[in-house]
Amino acid sequence: MIESIRKAVIEMDDEKAIELVSIALKEKTDPVDILEKGLISGMQEVATLFARKEYYVPEVLLCSEAFYAGFDIIKPLIGKSSQQSKTKVVLGVIEGDIHDIGKNIVKVMMEAGGYEVIDLGRDVPIAKFIEVVETEKPDILAISSLMTTTMVHMANIISELEQRKLRDTVKVIVGGAPVNEEFAARIKADGYSPDAPSAVKLVEKIIGG
Amino acid sequence: MNDMLTSRERFGLLVIDEQPDRCNIMPLITSHAATVKGMKLRDYYTNGENMARAQIATVEKYEHDAISIFSEVGIIAEAMGSEFEYPENDLPILRTPVLEKKDIEEIKLPSPRADGRLPVYLEAIEYAYAALGDRIPILAYIPAPFTTAMMLSDPNKFLIQTIREPSRVESIVDRSLAAAIELCYHVIDAGGLPIIVDPLASSSVVSPKTYRQYALPSERKLVDFLHRYDLDIILHICGDTSPILDLLPQTRADLISIDQVNMQQAIDKLSSRVRIIGNYDTSRLAFSTPEDIEAEVRYMVEGALHAKKGYIAATGCEVPIKAPEKNVVAFIDTVKEVGWYWV
Numbered sequence: 102m103i104e105s106i107r108k109a110v111i112e113m114d115d116e117k118a119i120e121l122v123s124i125a126l127k128e129k130t131d132p133v134d135i136l137e138k139g140l141i142s143g144m145q146e147v148a149t150l151f152a153r154k155e156y157y158v159p160e161v162l163l164c165s166e167a168f169y170a171g172f173d174i175i176k177p178l179i180g181k182s183s184q185q186s187k188t189k190v191v192l193g194v195i196e197g198d199i200h201d202i203g204k205n206i207v208k209v210m211m212e213a214g215g216y217e218v219i220d221l222g223r224d225v226p227i228a229k230f231i232e233v234v235e236t237e238k239p240d241i242l243a244i245s246s247l248m249t250t251t252m253v254h255m256a257n258i259i260s261e262l263e264q265r266k267l268r269d270t271v272k273v274i275v276g277g278a279p280v281n282e283e284f285a286a287r288i289k290a291d292g293y294s295p296d297a298p299s300a301v302k303l304v305e306k307i308i309g310g
Numbered sequence: 311m312n313d314m315l316t317s318r319e320r321f322g323l324l325v326i327d328e329q330p331d332r333c334n335i336m337p338l339i340t341s342h343a344a345t346v347k348g349m350k351l352r353d354y355y356t357n358g359e360n361m362a363r364a365q366i367a368t369v370e371k372y373e374h375d376a377i378s379i380f381s382e383v384g385i386i387a388e389a390m391g392s393e394f395e396y397p398e399n400d401l402p403i404l405r406t407p408v409l410e411k412k413d414i415e416e417i418k419l420p421s422p423r424a425d426g427r428l429p430v431y432l433e434a435i436e437y438a439y440a441a442l443g444d445r446i447p448i449l450a451y452i453p454a455p456f457t458t459a460m461m462l463s464d465p466n467k468f469l470i471q472t473i474r475e476p477s478r479v480e481s482i483v484d485r486s487l488a489a490a491i492e493l494c495y496h497v498i499d500a501g502g503l504p505i506i507v508d509p510l511a512s513s514s515v516v517s518p519k520t521y522r523q524y525a526l527p528s529e530r531k532l533v534d535f536l537h538r539y540d541l542d543i544i545l546h547i548c549g550d551t552s553p554i555l556d557l558l559p560q561t562r563a564d565l566i567s568i569d570q571v572n573m574q575q576a577i578d579k580l581s582s583r584v585r586i587i588g589n590y591d592t593s594r595l596a597f598s599t600p601e602d603i604e605a606e607v608r609y610m611v612e613g614a615l616h617a618k619k620g621y622i623a624a625t626g627c628e629v630p631i632k633a634p635e636k637n638v639v640a641f642i643d644t645v646k647e648v649g650w651y652w653v
Contacts (some may be wrong), residue, residue: 113473154513154553156517157516157517157520158469158515159470159472159473159516159517159520160473160517162469162470163470163473163474166470197397197400197403199404199405200465201466202465202466202469205466248400248401249593249596249630249631249632250351250401250631250632251400253632278514278549279593280593281597283593283597283598284593284596284597287597
């Protein structure tokens, strides 16, 4: 059963994911197993297929729908403690930028990676990023920008964090089409990732020390 | 060495398979022209004369080989009803895609002289053509049907529909093709040379299968239409197109412009059939130094200059709006140093 749930995610079948998760729960399967060995394991395979260029953005969006269809049923049934990690990630697309497909893919892969994700959405003002770092105390702040005109705001967020003496409380990672390693280093970000699967690996690396 | 031909002659020789004096230099200098002219972006993309004057000033400064009339790929979608916001110092931002409010059947074809910013676009082409049309190609960027279709829609929903609702996507793409053709009549009349841009069809976004299903047939129909005018047509797809390189000549485009692709691989696969344009990493123009740019551009041009059907030195994507001018100069001057055929 769990293998079929995993397959439903990989095969982009949200209806099947809902059906199978409901059956599995009726059969008293451990929700944590359904989540970790079914849904999350499926999404990790999707990340691999995406990295290998067997899946592209539309396929990943459909797999994400299947993942969330199951995840929404499971989520209320499991305590936070059973998640693999308590690492908290705040994620958002910067002000002026409404391109959020890439961010959404990063989000689903982070959640599939077991991280707690707070999604600020798109077109997020600098002040909002700062406020959330202050109140939520995340381990990771992940900022995305798809335009050369908005990517400069990433530097503003980092300097604002410095001024408020919050910079040491959080690791800042950046991504998006116009962003690269060099730019990330220049604005003193803690990391850069070219795509969603490597964003998850980057977080693992940063948290792992 | 000094140039012996005008930019127009240089491009003309390339497309009849003759070697010009040196290789054409056509970095995608679009909205960067506003920076060169010291103009606010909104003043650039909402006023045709401003756009043309900034482009002319930029070509006079850098002495590259094309005027580029363009602001962003939403221009046809906007004329069909998608709503954009115009920030003072930023490019237009898509706020409400028309298909969020209307059905496809309700969307009318644009009147290029009246709708959205298409009149701005046409005025820019006319102004630039009157000023420099005898000496330099006036490239008019035409968003391809697949890209326009995505700008008419909520992008997330549209991408999902490419797999779930193919007939719906086909009808949106067909509508967008009809709109592109409508615009092209006017663009050609105004003196522009259409260059088809289809960034959302790249393999950074959709699969080769999806490309073959929707983007390729609509690009080909647009190219076929333009060939009736005996024009040589450029197809530009930014991002990664390595997985679809073999398919690109099927569009029947005469020149193919690439971005995140290995240049030697592109030459091996394409250069016996089409002229290749590309593909310097534009983010380097924003963040690198003139010295590094010179070394990298030299390497690129030396490797591509003798591509069988010819080569145009360009950036893989638009030159960043705020790229330092000395970096753009480094790119252009390096090609002018190493890109000679007549020696």
